[in-house]
Amino acid sequence: MNTLSVREIQPADIESIANYWATAEPAFLTGMGVDMAKMPDKEGFIKYLTEQVQLPIPEKQSYCIIWQVDGRAIGHSNINKIIFGEQAYMHLHIWDPEIRKKGFGTEFIKLTVPYFFKNYELKTLYCEPYALNNAPNKTLIKAGFAFVKEYVTTPGWLNFEQPVKLYEMKP
Numbered sequence: 001m002n003t004l005s006v007r008e009i010q011p012a013d014i015e016s017i018a019n020y021w022a023t024a025e026p027a028f029l030t031g032m033g034v035d036m037a038k039m040p041d042k043e044g045f046i047k048y049l050t051e052q053v054q055l056p057i058p059e060k061q062s063y064c065i066i067w068q069v070d071g072r073a074i075g076h077s078n079i080n081k082i083i084f085g086e087q088a089y090m091h092l093h094i095w096d097p098e099i100r101k102k103g104f105g106t107e108f109i110k111l112t113v114p115y116f117f118k119n120y121e122l123k124t125l126y127c128e129p130y131a132l133n134n135a136p137n138k139t140l141i142k143a144g145f146a147f148v149k150e151y152v153t154t155p156g157w158l159n160f161e162q163p164v165k166l167y168e169m170k171p
Helices: 011-023 026-031 042-054 104-120 134-142
Strands: 004-008 063-069 072-083 087-094 124-127 146-153 162-169
Touching: 004 104, 011 042, 011 063, 011 072, 042 063, 063 104, 072 104, 087 104, 104 124, 104 134, 134 162
Parallel strands: 087 124
Antiparallel strands: 004 063, 063 072, 072 087, 124 162, 146 162
């Protein structure tokens, strides 16, 4: 049986996150709603993540929790669009294709959200995955998020305009 754990990002994790984005297949990224024309290079991700790791919690634009299976980092969840003491938007990423579709996502979310609520004093945590990406949509419901609505938007700086499903969780 695998042991799942989570922890806050450390500087040593930055390379793994940058590699995830830089080496992912374009079809995989597009399936998550990523606009390939907006993708920074690996160095761009490293620069951004290094800056974020060094900031105190209230000043971060993105706060990241690393997901581990048997002590090995295999993915992350981060929040952005943060309004401290109010709300933030969560993102979910499993870097290792061998780990995807094993049912770990629900448990990782349950282990992760307490960090977001506590450290940012959130009243509401949102997640708005690409409506056509079934994995996160199913996982969010299993993890206790409530479906709010489906609509069309450009959900983030890396995305194309797309239908998304908005989910929310309250502490």
